[in-house]
Amino acid sequence: MVCIPAHRLVEMEMDGSETNLDMRFRLTNNSSVGSNLEYTTEVIVDNSKGEEVMKTISHAINSGKNPFIVIADDVNKEYISPDINQTDGVGEPASIN
Numbered sequence: 012m013v014c015i016p017a018h019r020l021v022e023m024e025m026d027g028s029e030t031n032l033d034m035r036f037r038l039t040n041n042s043s044v045g046s047n048l049e050y051t052t053e054v055i056v057d058n059s060k061g062e063e064v065m066k067t068i069s070h071a072i073n074s075g076k077n078p079f080i081v082i083a084d085d086v087n088k089e090y091i092s093p094d095i096n097q098t099d100g101v102g103e104p105a106s107i108n
Contacts, residue, residue: 014079015036015038015050017072017080019036019037019038020034020035020036020072021035021036021037021049022034022035023035023065023068023069025061026053029058029059029061030055030056030057030058030061030096031053031054031055031056031099032053032054032055032056032061032064032065033051033052033053034051034052034053034054034068034082035049035050035051036049036050036051036052037049038050050101051101052098052099052100052101053098053099053100054082054083054095054097054098054099055095055096055097055098055099056092056094056095056096057094057095057096060092060094063092063094064091064092064094064095067091067092068082068091068092071091082095083095083097083098085097085098
């Protein structure tokens with residue numbers, strides 16, 4: 012499980028295929044180094060449904076009353092959209108300065 016504040020979401024885009032939606036989150040590292048970290052997670056969606064899934068996620072973030080929304084929970088098979096099939100986890104953080 013990954014819990015990242017919605018305001019840290021900086022980009023959603025299809026990665027060139029018709030089924031992989033990349034979501035990028037930027038987190039500030041408050042260490043003495045002072046760098047920023049960017050995490051990417053991939054959500055696998057039904058063929059050509061990426062745009063609809065992005066709109067659903069955006070709507071939930073912008074109008075939701077709950078402080079947490081579930082985008083994709085593979086363990087409990089709970090997804091914000093019926094067009095999401097699974098996640099591909101969260102990649103290693105990349106330092107961006």
